[in-house]
Amino acid sequence: MDIYLDNAATTFPKPEVVIEAVADCLRNGAINAGRGAYPLALKAERLIEDTRNAVASLLNYNNEGRVLFSASATLALNQVLLGINWHYGDIIYTTPFEHNSVSRVLQHLQDTINVKLITLPINCKTLEYDLDAIKQMFNKMPPKALVMTHVSNVCSLITPVGIIAEMAKSYEAIVVIDGAQAGPLLPLEKAQELVDFYIFSGHKTFYGTFGIAGFVTNGKVPLTPIIFGGTGSHSELLSMPEDLPFRHEVGSSNIVAIAGLHAACGWLEETGIANIREHERALFKQTVEELNEYPDVKMYVSGNLENHLGSLSFIIEGYTAQEVGIILSQEFGISSRTGLHCAPLAHKFLGTLPHGTVRVGFGYFNTGEDVESFVEAVRTIID
């Protein structure tokens, strides 16, 4: 049996309750919700609302936090970032660790309406954000918006989003957080107040399946729809309805994936958010500590390992990342992910272009033995 260390791409395996919920829904309730008056449709609609509430609660939003579902975090990010009412030349601060699902959208905004993108300063050795410098930058060039990954998909570095958001809010900046690699494992304090849009992915740190994601909004910043279609409500209009969630949720709800996400939320609650987070982080720290013995292994980690979640990026002297990935897979049955991880700016910052790094991402179902096998494999490669 292979050892799966690609949990930053998608968590795998899924909790048994998620698999069962998906299979059960597909067999017994995979109908089109909310647009029919029959029992299965009404039941589906209740499930959708329950899932919205569960997600909002896990992400620490209060009752006024509104969850809107999308098919993927990428789509949700597009809906938010292209839907904001930008003005020519608006200043947007961002981190050096954005995924292309953010960077490519921001690039498009730069190309089309000349938004000015400023990267938040961070020490390239300690990987710590320079909060004083950020304060000064905000003072000189006040942010219109702040778009930050919560956790880097390349190296699981945690952005201190709460502190930076608080600074930005004194300039009334719009705050958008890409939580695809974080939510709900790192619930924020004052989310409702500080974060206008928190994007989540169902199939990553939520431990659900593909096909469901979305964002929570505190309702303060209106969005213009970027996708048009049927909403099952106000069907007589040829424009998109004004009210949420219809304004941004178009087409049939993916009730099967929502059933999986609902079960995942229950599993997260039961297992304990902190337990999952600390398990992932413990495996990460164990790996870093063991690999620290090998000077040929270069790891991209903060001086403070608590600033990471569960994924490690590294290279081995004398090998490309791709070579290491192939050896890990073919000789040791270990699944990793190599290259740029759809985050070229992060690799530019880390100095790991053009080949990128090897990434091993730990999930709740990994064990200390998996770490041992992986470290042993690295040792063999080096020797």
Add this chain to the structure above:
Amino acid sequence: MDIYLDNAATTFPKPEVVIEAVADCLRNGAINAGRGAYPLALKAERLIEDTRNAVASLLNYNNEGRVLFSASATLALNQVLLGINWHYGDIIYTTPFEHNSVSRVLQHLQDTINVKLITLPINCKTLEYDLDAIKQMFNKMPPKALVMTHVSNVCSLITPVGIIAEMAKSYEAIVVIDGAQAGPLLPLEKAQELVDFYIFSGHKTFYGTFGIAGFVTNGKVPLTPIIFGGTGSHSELLSMPEDLPFRHEVGSSNIVAIAGLHAACGWLEETGIANIREHERALFKQTVEELNEYPDVKMYVSGNLENHLGSLSFIIEGYTAQEVGIILSQEFGISSRTGLHCAPLAHKFLGTLPHGTVRVGFGYFNTGEDVESFVEAVRTIID
């Protein structure tokens, strides 16, 4: 057990092989395809390519037809209709039967770049398109594009898309077909030549699950991306890559839904496209013929019943559509769909605003007994 007659919203139940394929993939292979070099990722990538080929073949495209996956037909329609390089004032012909996933996009194009929308003429009694009139209209005002639903989601009327597309092609018009209610049950002749974009939905007439849909393109008309994000290839670029499918497929592939669609394609082949189509149509015809005895039932059908697939729209004198839907569900355990079916222009054309109609949609798993139970229920309501 309730009788499910809402197959136009989504086919239900699903073939057993689809349920099994989804559950198996979720348990054993729900990883992120194509961006890792390990066996499960490579296997997922092969499955995706196999499914592309199966879909293209079922939709009658030859080897050059390229299938691009989206999360929903709505999203695919947006990608196509917003991605075409329109010019101010372009003339677009369309049918009176478009779903809001088309109408609302076209309305947006009208509002923003003043495209001129012209409705194809059709006899409101016989529901037959006036091909001579269309020919003359094309001659007077040549089409830049033709956007047609293949089968109406309201009443399953089949648009003679092949004939009209052929006429439009002599003006080099771009041809877009919304096949959400048709593909692959009505494979087109000369699809590759006549149809630039054929949109399909995985969870409707393809008998797969939610979360997978897309379009086939013959590659002749370039599209500008409307969604930006990670593509797992050319990650170093901050613009979307030029090559297909990456230019339009962003974010993680929904391998679980693709596994279901792949199984569905196999089931469709094995069961026989014509068998499925004729079974649905036979139930439709049986229903129409039996309800014809009741003058209080007004049905929205063509003079030629062969011009329909499997869904019937009707009202009962003295009742709103909603009342009938609720009685069918609560007193007879029959699931129908009432209202405007996200297609207000169709109801405007049929004269059924503001309440719409009751729609019963038959699928392959319905039986003649379901029809008898439904007709008996209508009889009881009338009496």
